[in-house]
Amino acid sequence: xxxxxxxxxxxxxxxxxxxxxxxxxxxxxxxxxxxxxxxxxxxxxxxxxxxxxxxxxxxxxxxxxxxxxxxxxxxxxxxxxxxxxxxxxxxxxxxxxxxxxxxxxxxxxxxxxxxxxxxxxxxxxxxxxxxxxxxxxxxxxxxxxxxxxxxxxxxxxxxxxxxxxxxxxxxxxxxxxxxxxxxxxxxxxxxxxxxxxxxxxxxxxxxxxxxxxxxxxxxxxxxxxxxxxxxxxxxxxxxxxxxxxxxxxxxxxxxx
Amino acid sequence: xxxxxxxxxxxxxxxxxxxxxxxxxxxxxxxxxxxxxxxxxxxxxxxxxxxxxxxxxxxxxxxxxxxxxxxxxxxxxxxxxxxxxxxxxxxxxxxxxxxxxxxxxxxxxxxxxxxxxxxxxxxxxxxxxxxxxxxxxxxxxxxxxxxxxxxxxxxxxxxxxxxxxxxxxxxxxxxxxxxxxxxxxxxxxxxxxxxxxxxxxxxxxxxxxxxxxxxxxxxxxxxxxxxxxxxxxxxxxxxxxxxxxxxxxxxxxxxxxxxxxxxxxxx
Amino acid sequence: xxxxxxxxxxxxxxxxxxxxxxxxxxxxxxxxxxxxxxxxxxxxxxxxxxxxxxxxxxxxxxxxxxxxxxxxxxxxxxxxxxxxxxxxxxxxxxxxxxxxxxxxxxxxxxxxxxxxxxxxxxxxxxxxxxxxxxxxxxxxxxxxxxxxxxxxxxxxxxxxxxxxxxxxxxxxxxxxxxxxxxxxxxxxxxxxxxxxxxxxxxxxxxxxxxxxxxxxxxxxxxxxxxxxxxxxxxxxxxxxxxxxxxxxxxxxxxxxxxxxxxxxxxxxxxxxxxxxxxxxxxxxxxx
Numbered sequence: 001x002x003x004x005x006x007x008x009x010x011x012x013x014x015x016x017x018x019x020x021x022x023x024x025x026x027x028x029x030x031x032x033x034x035x036x037x038x039x040x041x042x043x044x045x046x047x048x049x050x051x052x053x054x055x056x057x058x059x060x061x062x063x064x065x066x067x068x069x070x071x072x073x074x075x076x077x078x079x080x081x082x083x084x085x086x087x088x089x090x091x092x093x094x095x096x097x098x099x100x101x102x103x104x105x106x107x108x109x110x111x112x113x114x115x116x117x118x119x120x121x122x123x124x125x126x127x128x129x130x131x132x133x134x135x136x137x138x139x140x141x142x143x144x145x146x147x148x149x150x151x152x153x154x155x156x157x158x159x160x161x162x163x164x165x166x167x168x169x170x171x172x173x174x175x176x177x178x179x180x181x182x183x184x185x186x187x188x189x190x191x192x193x194x195x196x197x198x199x200x201x202x203x204x205x206x207x208x209x210x211x212x213x214x215x216x217x218x219x220x221x222x223x224x225x226x227x228x229x230x231x232x233x234x235x236x237x238x239x240x241x242x243x244x245x246x247x248x249x250x251x252x253x254x255x256x
Numbered sequence: 257x258x259x260x261x262x263x264x265x266x267x268x269x270x271x272x273x274x275x276x277x278x279x280x281x282x283x284x285x286x287x288x289x290x291x292x293x294x295x296x297x298x299x300x301x302x303x304x305x306x307x308x309x310x311x312x313x314x315x316x317x318x319x320x321x322x323x324x325x326x327x328x329x330x331x332x333x334x335x336x337x338x339x340x341x342x343x344x345x346x347x348x349x350x351x352x353x354x355x356x357x358x359x360x361x362x363x364x365x366x367x368x369x370x371x372x373x374x375x376x377x378x379x380x381x382x383x384x385x386x387x388x389x390x391x392x393x394x395x396x397x398x399x400x401x402x403x404x405x406x407x408x409x410x411x412x413x414x415x416x417x418x419x420x421x422x423x424x425x426x427x428x429x430x431x432x433x434x435x436x437x438x439x440x441x442x443x444x445x446x447x448x449x450x451x452x453x454x455x456x457x458x459x460x461x462x463x464x465x466x467x468x469x470x471x472x473x474x475x476x477x478x479x480x481x482x483x484x485x486x487x488x489x490x491x492x493x494x495x496x497x498x499x500x501x502x503x504x505x506x507x508x509x510x511x512x513x514x515x516x517x518x519x520x521x522x523x
Numbered sequence: 524x525x526x527x528x529x530x531x532x533x534x535x536x537x538x539x540x541x542x543x544x545x546x547x548x549x550x551x552x553x554x555x556x557x558x559x560x561x562x563x564x565x566x567x568x569x570x571x572x573x574x575x576x577x578x579x580x581x582x583x584x585x586x587x588x589x590x591x592x593x594x595x596x597x598x599x600x601x602x603x604x605x606x607x608x609x610x611x612x613x614x615x616x617x618x619x620x621x622x623x624x625x626x627x628x629x630x631x632x633x634x635x636x637x638x639x640x641x642x643x644x645x646x647x648x649x650x651x652x653x654x655x656x657x658x659x660x661x662x663x664x665x666x667x668x669x670x671x672x673x674x675x676x677x678x679x680x681x682x683x684x685x686x687x688x689x690x691x692x693x694x695x696x697x698x699x700x701x702x703x704x705x706x707x708x709x710x711x712x713x714x715x716x717x718x719x720x721x722x723x724x725x726x727x728x729x730x731x732x733x734x735x736x737x738x739x740x741x742x743x744x745x746x747x748x749x750x751x752x753x754x755x756x757x758x759x760x761x762x763x764x765x766x767x768x769x770x771x772x773x774x775x776x777x778x779x780x781x782x783x784x785x786x787x788x789x790x791x792x793x794x795x796x797x798x799x800x801x802x803x804x805x806x807x808x809x810x
Contacts, residue, residue: 058412075415082416089409094431094510103427104417135510151417269643277647295666348562355563356570362786364737366744366756367778370763370771374585446653453655454741458748465658472661479665486658493653 003031010064026216039202042212081152091136098132122150142173304480321463328387340399365390378460402436619678631690656681689731693724
């Protein structure tokens with residue numbers, strides 16, 4: 001069964017050929033299989049966001065390959081959903097929440113009745129059943145990110161990419177969002193790749209954690225997370241294995 | 257309760273200042289400190305204002321001024337939005353065009369006024385063509401910058417959502433550019449009025465500017481009338497500016513600059 | 524209350540050159556600069572050439588051949604003494620604009636400090652701001668006559684408003700955190716104004732000064748189109764009224780260059796003065 005995402009010797013250089021050229025990613029290779037929940041961690045500046053952009057098709061690599069469902073990426077495939085860190089710009093402020101979610105559906109030719117049903121369904125899934133008529137900026141940060149997740153799920157993608165999605169919200173909200181993402185992953189049967197700087201979050205959420213070194217980044221290690229599902233904020237985090245995994249990841253991330 | 261007191265006090269203070277200025281004006285002219293040949297008294301001006309508001313001439317003049325302003329603004333702004341959008345969407349086009357437009361933007365439109373008078377005489381056509389020309393250059397730059405100034409996350413999201421072509425333009429590019437365009441429009445409306453009055457004052461086109469000039473030329477007896485017309489022109493300025501501020505507020509209701517960032521009232 | 528230019532949505536004049544993508548990036552340094560220069564200039568060259576060619580055999584009295592205009596321009600302005608006409612114009616402009624700038628900033632600062640005064644006078648100030656300044660010209664002529672004083676007063680009184688209002692807005696808009704920091708550092712009122720508020724408000728003040736510049740230029744010319752015997756405005760009008768069309772065109776072109784030159788000088792000064800602001804914004808946008 002071929003992996004849903006495949007990255008081979010990916011290299012990304014910014015400002016190639018000039019004096020301030022910067023190698024963000026040196027040599028990154030790994031696979032993501034259908035149904036996985038993979039977290040990518042690394043020290044700051046490690047090019048985690050760059051990696052995500054390459055996987056999504058938003059940015060072409062300098063060399064190496066990135067494949068999605070067996071095809072080489074030339075543009076953003078339409079079976080991918082992305083949740084950006086900056087929800088204030090990603091959720092279009094001039095559209096109501098319903099209209100925001102309807103947008104990708106309209107593009108894909110979904111008819112009005114189905115659109116309506118889908119919008120209600122995803123909003124319900126993220127725990128915001130009544131906000132359709134409001135504008136994104138009328139909600140709190142955590143809720144806006146829920147809406148962003150809802151929008152990404154609305155057109156039923158095979159792969160969901162998230163770029164430090166919970167970095168801009170406070171801790172209690174973050175826990176709620178983490179559980180949300182685990183829930184929708186099961187509910188919508190979607191593969192997830194989530195970039196984060198928060199190691200606890202990575203261990204809590206992931207089946208596997210890809211650890212990047214500092215830039216120019218390579219894959220330092222890929223760590224399996226054999227903690228039982230379903231995860232729970234209360235019990236999983238105090239599990240001994242959680243603590244051990246956390247310790248070792250911390251070691252991997254901070255050592256240069 | 258306290259808030260209400262403050263509001264009343266504030267309004268009262270503003271009214272008070274206006275009254276104080278008027279009283280000072282009246283006192284100065286009554287005591288002869290301001291020569292009556294040049295400075296009419298406050299009461300005299302108000303009397304003239306009352307008189308003039310009832311005359312048909314004033315309303316004809318207002319109509320003429322507004323006609324030039326509206327036509328000039330409509331033509332200039334529409335062309336600017338059209339051409340600016342086309343230029344903004346193509347990198348080569350706007351990189352080539354911007355230096356030329358920036359140069360032409362700094363040319364004082366007044367320089368063209370004598371030419372316009374030559375070509376079209378002291379007519380409405382002269383006025384609105386001059387205004388359209390004057391309004392076009394700064395506005396087209398604003399439109400170009402607006403169309404180009406799309407936030408990277410907004411753009412990336414559009415790509416992920418598979419928005420393309422006309423839909424992307426209408427749903428993403430234009431609203432993104434709207435703050436720039438609305439600012440440009442607001443400035444254009446004010447500029448148009450300034451050019452309008454100048455064209456009337458110097459070019460002799462019909463309107464408030466010309467009426468002011470007539471009153472001035474009619475000598476000391478019409479000084480109050482001249483001031484009355486100036487006040488009316490000021491009020492027109494208030495109206496025009498106010499209109500466009502309201503328009504901007506309405507169109508950009510979603511923009512951070514227009515909304516009071518409310519405390520998170522939902523959970 | 525009045526809608527002033529918000530730096531966020533304002534078009535930066537002659538926007539700082541962005542790192543070129545495409546062809547300009549792949550070329551080495553000096554060649555890239557040359558390529559950028561060509562890109563910026565080719566249209567201007569083409570348009571002028573077009574004007575030249577299209578008007579070459581023109582018989583229209585209003586649009587003489589560009590060649591004839593250029594010849595006359597050289598004769599009158601470069602070789603000849605017509606440039607003396609610019610001197611009174613620019614003098615009036617300089618004094619009037621300087622007056623407007625200083626008055627605008629000082630008054631703006633005062634109004635910012637005295638909040639009650641600002642609140643009370645704001646409708647009156649707003650009225651003066653939106654009143655088209657040319658309308659006051661006949662009144663000012665009645666009061667000041669038609670000499671140098673009138674012209675300077677006209678320019679100053681019209682150009683002061685954008686600077687004044689933008690100064691007030693800019694100072695009002697200073698992040699309260701900065702003011703708290705200043706009081707924690709035990710800065711006096713004057714020191715706070717000088718070292719904290721003024722620099723923080725500077726971008727907006729400069730935006731106001733830019734608007735004031737445009738108004739000053741316009742009124743410099745307008746004041747000479749009405750009851751004057753000297754100046755570039757008078758030159759153009761006189762030429763038009765005596766049907767010396769070619770002379771009129773030379774005047775227009777000279778005025779265009781003067782206007783542009785003043786704007787370029789302004790932008791150069793602006794870049795020096797606001798270098799820190801551009802730098803901060805650039806890092807913000809890159810982040």
